[in-house]
Amino acid sequence: EAGVAQSPRYKIIEKRQSVAFWCNPISGHATLYWYQQILGQGPKLLIQFQNNGVVDDSQLPKDRFSAERLKGVDSTLKIQPAKLEDSAVYLCASSLQGWVSGANVLTFGAGSRLTVL
């Protein structure tokens, strides 16, 4: 099966500019996640979608970050305006269902590395 696709792989912008990242999850996966991984730290959940509805965005800086998942498939994460501390790898992941019994195995994409100058 095809994996989780993300683009772009790398992006360099200046602070106060905007950027958007795109994710195409594994076909049939109802749950989609955006994680932020800052260098030297573990991935931190930004937002979680169940189909096209948001189930957790408690750690999303809503004054500058936004995300949508149209038609319950692809998703876009936007940052506007960017700050220096937004430099990180943005990981998209998907899973069949978020809350089924058993371990919730997420499949991750390769990530989009953002550098804010």
Added chain:
Amino acid sequence: DQQVKQNSPSLSVQEGRISILNCDYTNSMFDYFLWYKKYPAEGPTFLISISSIKDKNEDGRFTVFLNKSAKHLSLHIVPSQPGDSAVYFCAARSGGTSYGKLTFGQGTILTVHP
């Protein structure tokens, strides 16, 4: 508030020996624990998991041990191979109405020397 902690930033072992990676957690509501492996420029890939009602799960060279009373889990790799060199993340799943949210530790860089 870091609910999942990996206190060793790095670990270096000789090929053929055992690698032991440790993880501590604080939230008693976690119901599953997972280990992910990450190579440079790639996303994390799932390695092995364990339910909170078990104390051991084994898959080939990889074994995860869970000590609920100590809120501690460990990943054992025996024998270690150079291809195991990667960053290892411990993750914990929130049960109940959290829709399967995973919380990750900071990661441990494992280097296996030939």
